[in-house]
Amino acid sequence: MNTTFNKRANSALVNIPLQEALHAATGKFANQRAQAFESTAAPLALRAKAREIRRNTFDEIDKHLETLFESLQNLGVHIHAAPDADSAKRIVLEIARKHGVETVVKSKSMASEEIHLNQALEAAGVTPYETDLGEWILQLANETPSHLVAPAIHKTLKQVQDLFREKVDPNAGSDPQELTSIARKKLRTEFMRAGMGISGVNFAVAETGTLCLVTNEGNGRLVTTLPKVHVAIMGFEKVVPTLRDTLTLLSVLPRSATGQKLTSYFTMLTGPRRENESDGPNEVHLLLLDGGRSRHLGTPFQEAFHCIRCGACQNACPVFQTVGGHTYDSVYGGPIGSILSPMLRGLDVSGELPAASSLCGACMDACPVFVDIPRMLLEMREARTVKKNNALMERFSFRLLGMAMRKPFVWETGFKVGSVFSRFLNAKAAAWLPGPLGAWAQGRELPKIAKKSFRARWREKKRRVADTLSTTQEVSRTDSPDAFVEKTHHTLELAHGLSHGHFENPEGPLPEISVPDAAARFATEFEAVANPVHRPNAADDIREYVLNLAAKWKEYPVAISDGLPIDVVNWLVEEGFDVVSPSNDGDNRDAIARCGIGITGCDWAIAETGSIVLLSGPGHPRLHSLLPETHLALIPEKNILPHISSLGPELERILKQEEASPSCVNIITGPSRSADIALTLIKGVHGPRDVFAIIIPDTLIQGDL
Amino acid sequence: MSIESHENRPKRVLFFATCLVDQFFPEVGEATVHLLESADIEVIFPEGLTCCGLPHFNNGFRAEARKTLETQLHLLEGDIPIIAPSGSCGWMLKCVLPTLFTDDPWEREKAAQIAERVIELSQFLCQIELSDFGSTLPGKTAYHDSCHLLRGLGENQTPRQCLDHVAESREELPNSDRCCGFGGSFCVKFPEVSCAMLEDKINSAEKIDATWLVAADAGCMLNIAGGLSRRNSKIKLLHLAQALAGPNNPGWPEEFRL
Numbered sequence: 032m033n034t035t036f037n038k039r040a041n042s043a044l045v046n047i048p049l050q051e052a053l054h055a056a057t058g059k060f061a062n063q064r065a066q067a068f069e070s071t072a073a074p075l076a077l078r079a080k081a082r083e084i085r086r087n088t089f090d091e092i093d094k095h096l097e098t099l100f101e102s103l104q105n106l107g108v109h110i111h112a113a114p115d116a117d118s119a120k121r122i123v124l125e126i127a128r129k130h131g132v133e134t135v136v137k138s139k140s141m142a143s144e145e146i147h148l149n150q151a152l153e154a155a156g157v158t159p160y161e162t163d164l165g166e167w168i169l170q171l172a173n174e175t176p177s178h179l180v181a182p183a184i185h186k187t188l189k190q191v192q193d194l195f196r197e198k199v200d201p202n203a204g205s206d207p208q209e210l211t212s213i214a215r216k217k218l219r220t221e222f223m224r225a226g227m228g229i230s231g232v233n234f235a236v237a238e239t240g241t242l243c244l245v246t247n248e249g250n251g252r253l254v255t256t257l258p259k260v261h262v263a264i265m266g267f268e269k270v271v272p273t274l275r276d277t278l279t280l281l282s283v284l285p286r287s288a289t290g291q292k293l294t295s296y297f298t299m300l301t302g303p304r305r306e307n308e309s310d311g312p313n314e315v316h317l318l319l320l321d322g323g324r325s326r327h328l329g330t331p332f333q334e335a336f337h338c339i340r341c342g343a344c345q346n347a348c349p350v351f352q353t354v355g356g357h358t359y360d361s362v363y364g365g366p367i368g369s370i371l372s373p374m375l376r377g378l379d380v381s382g383e384l385p386a387a388s389s390l391c392g393a394c395m396d397a398c399p400v401f402v403d404i405p406r407m408l409l410e411m412r413e414a415r416t417v418k419k420n421n422a423l424m425e426r427f428s429f430r431l432l433g434m435a436m437r438k439p440f441v442w443e444t445g446f447k448v449g450s451v452f453s454r455f456l457n458a459k460a461a462a463w464l465p466g467p468l469g470a471w472a473q474g475r476e477l478p479k480i481a482k483k484s485f486r487a488r489w490r491e492k493k494r495r496v497a498d499t500l501s502t503t504q505e506v507s508r509t510d511s512p513d514a515f516v517e518k519t520h521h522t523l524e525l526a527h528g529l530s531h532g533h534f535e536n537p538e539g540p541l542p543e544i545s546v547p548d549a550a551a552r553f554a555t556e557f558e559a560v561a562n563p564v565h566r567p568n569a570a571d572d573i574r575e576y577v578l579n580l581a582a583k584w585k586e587y588p589v590a591i592s593d594g595l596p597i598d599v600v601n602w603l604v605e606e607g608f609d610v611v612s613p614s615n616d617g618d619n620r621d622a623i624a625r626c627g628i629g630i631t632g633c634d635w636a637i638a639e640t641g642s643i644v645l646l647s648g649p650g651h652p653r654l655h656s657l658l659p660e661t662h663l664a665l666i667p668e669k670n671i672l673p674h675i676s677s678l679g680p681e682l683e684r685i686l687k688q689e690e691a692s693p694s695c696v697n698i699i700t701g702p703s704r705s706a707d708i709a710l711t712l713i714k715g716v717h718g719p720r721d722v723f724a725i726i727i728p729d730t731l732i733q734g735d736l
Numbered sequence: 737m738s739i740e741s742h743e744n745r746p747k748r749v750l751f752f753a754t755c756l757v758d759q760f761f762p763e764v765g766e767a768t769v770h771l772l773e774s775a776d777i778e779v780i781f782p783e784g785l786t787c788c789g790l791p792h793f794n795n796g797f798r799a800e801a802r803k804t805l806e807t808q809l810h811l812l813e814g815d816i817p818i819i820a821p822s823g824s825c826g827w828m829l830k831c832v833l834p835t836l837f838t839d840d841p842w843e844r845e846k847a848a849q850i851a852e853r854v855i856e857l858s859q860f861l862c863q864i865e866l867s868d869f870g871s872t873l874p875g876k877t878a879y880h881d882s883c884h885l886l887r888g889l890g891e892n893q894t895p896r897q898c899l900d901h902v903a904e905s906r907e908e909l910p911n912s913d914r915c916c917g918f919g920g921s922f923c924v925k926f927p928e929v930s931c932a933m934l935e936d937k938i939n940s941a942e943k944i945d946a947t948w949l950v951a952a953d954a955g956c957m958l959n960i961a962g963g964l965s966r967r968n969s970k971i972k973l974l975h976l977a978q979a980l981a982g983p984n985n986p987g988w989p990e991e992f993r994l
Contacts, residue, residue, distance in 0.1 A: 040929050349915045353932045387926055389919025389933070390794060392887030405887075412796030421796065429792060433800035436755075436786045437807045446759045458966070467924035474931030475962025478760050485758040485765035489781050492769075525848065529835045 036387050039358040048187045053355050056184040056710055060346040063290020064397065070292060070639075071282070072542040079536050081283045082400040084276045085337035092328065095237045095270050102240030106302030109316045116146035119320050123148060123229070123262060124155050126316055130260050132157055132226035136218075138244070138251040139163040140231030141340060142264040142320050144176060144362045145375070148229070159229075160221045162250035164214055164716055165707035171198045177356030177364065179342035180288045181707065185355055188709035207711040215717060218250070222717075223620060228254035228312065232265035233284070233339070234277045235317075236299075239686040242317065243277060244298040245284055247291075249657060249703035249718025252298050256653045256695070257620060261300075261312035266324050268336035274686065275679040279541070280339060282675055283399035287341035289706075292556070292640045293675070295718070297698040301686055304694045307649040310618035311694050323375040331410040331528070335370045337402050344404060347397035350388060359384060366394035370407045378411075378420040385411035386421075406529055443486070450480035546673035549638040550726050553671050556641025560701030561722040570731055573665075574602050577630070580663060580723060581608055584627025590659055592631045593650025596667045596732045599630060613650045620654060629655035629719070633666040635681060636724075638673050640700055643724065646685065647695040656699060662719040664699075666726050745864045748778040750818045752854070754825045755787040756954035757975075764954060767977040767987025768821045768857060775866055782811040788820075790828040793836075795921050802836040809846055818854045821977050822953045823885020826856040831888060856885060858894040858952060858976055869902050871982020874994070875947030877903035879976075880937065880960070881913045882953035895952050895976055902980055909949070910940045916951075918959035934963040941971045952976040 043049055068074035088095055103110055113119035127135065135152060137143065137159055149170070152159045161170040165183035169176060171194050176182030183191075191210060195203040200213050230251055234243040242263050244251040255261050271277045285291040304311030327333055345351045345365030356364035361372035361381055369388060372381035385408045394404040415421045435441045461472035471477065510518070524530075546552045554564040567573045577599050581589055588609035591600055603610055611622045623629070631651070635644040643664045647653050656662045672678060678698075686692050703718030714720045749772060757764045772779050785808055789801035812818060812829075820826035834851045837843040855863065877899055885891050892913070899906050917923060917933030924930075937960065941949045949964075949971050951957050961973050972992055981987050983994045 037926060037928065040926065044928055044932055349917070349933050349936075350926075350929055353929050386922070387929070389883070389915045389917060389922045389930070391883035391915035391919065393883075393913070393915065396887060409794060409796070412794070413798050414796070416796040416798075425795075426797075429795060429797045429800060433792055433797065433804055436789075436804045439784050439786055442786045450759075467921075470924040470927040471962070473927045474934065474966060475959065476965040478958050478962060480759055481762045483762060485753050485762035486781070486783050488762055488766060489769075489783070522844075522848065525834050525844065526838055528838070529832055 035360070036358060036383050039360060040354040043354045043358050048190070049185050049355055052184055052187060052709075053352060056178070056181055057346040057352045059710065060181075060288075060290065060342070061397070064287055064343055064346070067286035067290040067292060070544070071286075072544045076541055077279070078283060078399050078401065080541055081280055082337070083536055084271070084279060085339075085400045088270060088272055088276075089328075089333055089336055092267065092270065095272050096267060098272070099235055099237040099240060099270055102237065103302075103317055106240045107315075108240065108302055109314070110319065111316060112319045112321070114321045116322060119146045119264070119318060119322070120148060120151040122318055123264075124151065124157070126260065126262060127152070127155070127157050127227055130226055132260070134221060134225045135159045135227045135229055136162050136222055136225040136254050136258065137166075137229045138231070138246065138254040139166055139182070140229065140264050141179070141362055142231055142266055142322075143229060145322055146320065148264075160218065160225070162218050162222070162254060162717065163707070164211065164248060164705045167214060167218065168194065168707065171195075175357070175362070178345060179340050179363075179365075181342070183707050184710070185357065188711075191708050207708040208713055210708055211705065211713045211716055215715070218717065219624070222253045222257050223624070225258045227260045227262060228258040229262045229264065230254050232263050232269045234271045234280060235265060235269045236274055236277050237270055237272050239274060239301055241274070241299045241301045241686060244296070244300070245281070245294050246298065247289070247295045247703070248705045248716040249296060250716070252296055252653065252657055252697065253717055255298065255300055255312065256310055256657070259312055260314045260316070261303075262316045262318060264318045264320060266320050266322065268324070268338070274682045275676070278675050278679050278682075284339055284341050287343040287397070287399040291700075293642055293698065293700040295699065295701050295704055299682075299686075299696040300694065301692060301696075302694055304647075305691075308647055308694055309614045309616075309649075309652045310620070310654050311647065323377075327374050332370065332374050332407055334402055335367065335374060335407060337400050338367050338371070338398075339400060341399060343397040343399060344394035347393040348388075349391065349393065359387075366404045366408075367402065370404060370411060373411055378415055378418060382415055382420045385415070403530060409529075443484070446480055446484065450482060453477065453480045541676070543674050543676065544639060546638050549671040549673050550668050552638040552673075553636050553641055553666075554726065556639065557724055558641070560641055561724070565723070565725045567725060567727070567731070570597065573597055573599075573725060573727070573731070576725060577663070578602060578606055580661070581606075581628060584661065587627030588622070588625060590623045590626040590629040590655045592652065592655050595630070595632045596665050596727050598733055599665070613652050613655075618652065618654060620658070623652070623654045624658045626659040628661040628663055629657070629659040630663045630665065631656050633664045633670055635678060636666050636671040637675055637678065637698070638671055640675060642698050642700040643722075644678065645697045645699065646693040648691075648693050653695050653697070656697065657718050660715060660719055661721045661723065662699075663723045663725070666724055667732055668726050668728050671726070745775065745777060746817055748780060748816050749860075750812065750814065750816050751779050751781045752785060752788070752812075752818050752820045752825065752829065753781060754820060754822045754954060756958060757821060760958060761954050761975060763987045763989055764821055764975040764977050765987070767975065767981035767985070768819070770981045770986040771861070771869070771977060772819070774870065775864065780816070784808065784811050788825040788828040790824055790832075791920055793828065793832055798836065805833060805836065805847075806843070809843070809850065812850045813846065816853070817860060818850065819857055819860050820854060821857045821975065822955070823856055823882045823889055823891070824953055824955055826854055827884045827888030830854040856889055856891065856894075856952070858898045859889070859891055861898050861980070862894040867901050869980050869982060871902055871980075871985060872904060873902045873948060873979055873982065874904050876945065877906045877948045877950055877979065878909040878941055878944060878946035879906070879912060880909055880916065880949060880951045880956060882951055882956050883915050885952050886913055895950075898976065898980055899950060902982060907944050907946065909946070910943060911936070912940075916956045916959050918955050920955065923959055930959070931963070934959060938963050938967060938969060938971065942969065946971055948972050948974050948979060950974050950976055950979045
């Protein structure tokens with residue numbers, strides 16, 4: 032029974048700091064997830080809708096991939112398809128070589144973990160920098176992620192501090208905020224000079240060729256904005272047919288992952304930077320990694336591709352909570368990992384993972400798209416038997432057990448014999464036995480087989496069993512037409528096999544929460560994640576507010592986007608501030624990085640989440656809301672939409688147009704943040720520490736935004 | 737207990753005792769029979785029944801599970817409800833059984849008809865609206881959600897409703913929906929992980945100082961009982977049927993005699 036999973040599990044079980052971190056993190060995430068769904072109008076309907084989107088996508092995955100490729104090609108994105116890890120690495124290295132890249136900045140990508148890209152880059156003389164705080168810590172420690180969304184949850188504050196002292200700054204303190212500042216400073220330098228950015232993809236929208244990133248720290252934005260070349264790596268499971276579908280999935284992903292309504296940044300990248308835009312990569316590559324995926328299409332394991340990598344199943348799983356991600360010895364741990372790992376790496380490598388589950392079903396309960404993980408664990412166990420991948424002894428024992436079960440006399444006699452033995456065997460002695468008895472006795476007394484079984488007692492009680500069934504009254508049965516339809520339906524369902532869970536698909540449009548006053552709701556939600564919202568009555572109010580805010584960064588210039596709803600440039604210039612305007616000729620990253628405040632307009636705002644939507648374009652650099660420590664958004668009141676879904680038609684209009692579509696749309700919800708060091712929430716990791724908003728009434732708006 | 741006739745009550749039910757109850761917890765079977773007979777329902781127990789096939793199905797031996805069930809299908813045919821005092825065996829018969837015969841239209845129909853009649857004990861007791869159990873459970877009762885009843889059959893209400901009729905006081909077990917660590921072969925393949933989960937479960941019960949810890953599945957009981965006695969815990973473990981049948985009635989554990 033000394034399997035490798037057990038060996039790793041046993042060292043995890045005695046690792047006290049790990050146990051504490053695991054319990055704190057998984058418990059916290061699970062609670063926040065439950066709370067986050069309460070803020071939706073109909074959580075189950077929303078999740079069922081999300082599930083439907085995933086199911087439908089994979090029913091016609093070939094069609095959607097074709098659409099995606101066509102959209103990407105129209106945008107000028109280079110598409111590469113890699114059948115395996117080796118070819119994927121070769122492709123990335125070739126791109127790096129072509130551009131003479133020396134350093135690469137990476138934002139979190141599970142696909143790149145899958146192919147061990149960092150080692151390949153290093154071997155080729157290219158230095159990769161992981162920039163997600165948790166991933167960077169792991170890179171410094173030479174470890175692998177242990178959780179889908181919180182890669183370094185297994186590391187304590189003390190361990191991180193020691194690591195920073197050894198590898199980055201010998202004087203590093205013990206405050207998570209201070210450690211984060213060290214990381215910010217070090218990585219900012221790397222962002223500014225890196226020749227290539229590598230990211231993963233959360234959603235790839237087929238109809239527009241938009242690659243979406245869901246992040247909190249802002250590193251995903253920097254990786255896909257500053258380097259000249261952006262390489263995105265993904266498996267085909269990231270495809271989402273439409274923008275509207277994407278927004279629905281976005282409504283469940285952060286809620287399930289970290290319990291946020293939205294993460295700080297939802298970044299939608301549609302092709303390389305346009306000619307009239309001042310920042311963004313000149314060249315975008317999409318690397319589609321197969322890596323053992325396509326062979327599972329049309330099999331019982333296809334449903335595993337529905338996973339949107341939120342990590343909710345890991346937080347809900349009692350086994351994961353007990354042993355942590357590293358015990359699974361795979362990029363993908365926990366319940367979904369116990370399916371994905373053998374799917375991608377084969378049963379010989381990860382075959383024991385499907386057994387390492389008590390089949391309690393908590394994973395499917397927590398999954399935002401109701402992936403039937405328990406069913407697939409069973410299918411995977413079945414595959415092991417069929418392929419003789421499990422132990423010979425196990426197959427032999429179960430066959431023997433089956434034979435006994437089919438002969439009631441043998442079955443009963445077997446237990447009678449066992450009952451005698453069980454009276455003489457105590458747990459202390461049994462603990463030394465090999466096999467299941469010894470394993471049982473490690474922490475439990477042995478169960479006693481009853482001296483007199485239930486059937487024996489029953490026989491004594493009465494002897495009227497033999498012919499009872501034949502005496503059942505014959506009832507003439509009539510089915511109603513409805514019952515007949517129901518029966519037909521049920522029979523057809525059976526043909527599709529076992530399905531866990533009890534959820535109906537919703538009919539009609541999804542219910543939304545009521546937002547009677549969009550501006551007020553926006554202010555409430557914005558303030559919950561960021562700073563107080565200013566709601567002025569007169570232009571002078573705005574002037575005073577802006578100047579006060581700017582005064583906090585007196586020595587620093589102010590970056591100001593064009594076409595603001597109210598002209599703040601003159602006020603600041605009059606007061607002697609140095610103003611950095613958008614450049615017409617490439618990005619002026621160094622100038623913007625020196626600014627204390629970036630002031631932008633706001634194309635739309637979302638009331639239910641307190642989010643600001645910014646489109647890139649001439650005069651609207653991506654970096655203004657990203658590099659300075661403070662971001663101020665001037666929000667025309669009329670631009671506030673009630674719901675995330677209200678953004679669907681607007682995005683369609685903007686991104687589906689042939690001309691002048693923005694290369695980047697950001698949905699910003701609060702400041703740049705991370706809880707990667709000891710679960711402490713830190714603001715201003717890579718992007719702004721503070722975000723302020725002024726809601727500008729229609730009457731005060733001067734120009735056209 | 738009232739003996740008046742109830743329209744929604746079948747005259748007769750088939751008792752699927754389950755192999756664990758049969759061989760490890762025969763008292764649970766006695767308690768179930770007591771409950772049903774007191775409600776004026778005749779209990780039929782076909783002795784040829786052995787196991788529902790779940791151990792095989794859950795370990796990837798589908799063909800074995802099917803063979804085992806095939807030999808027992810004729811014992812389960814008929815038109816009376818089939819009562820299982822277990823969420824996992826109930827789930828196996830109700831949800832899995834018909835899927836094992838999808839390639840055989842005759843057997844599939846038979847299996848589907850059987851599956852339709854299967855009902856877990858507490859669900860059945862609520863369905864017949866039994867509220868007077870004629871007993872009281874003194875002290876503090878806490879219910880542990882057995883995973884397959886909770887998520888397999890989607891039931892977390894009926895065990896609690898039933899217990900509320902007999903328990904002097906019932907308190908929610910913290911994390912009652914968290915697996916106890918049994919999981920069939922899981923508990924012997926990964927004993928340390930399983931025992932760590934079991935420890936969490938027992939800690940929860942001790943934290944609220946429960947007198948009785950009630951489970952609805954003999955699988956969980958096997959595991960939890962082993963952990964309780966290893967720890968010499970004062971928590972007393974009961975099957976739902978025993979809790980409902982009540983102290984000193986048939987099926988009540990000898991060692992807990994009040």
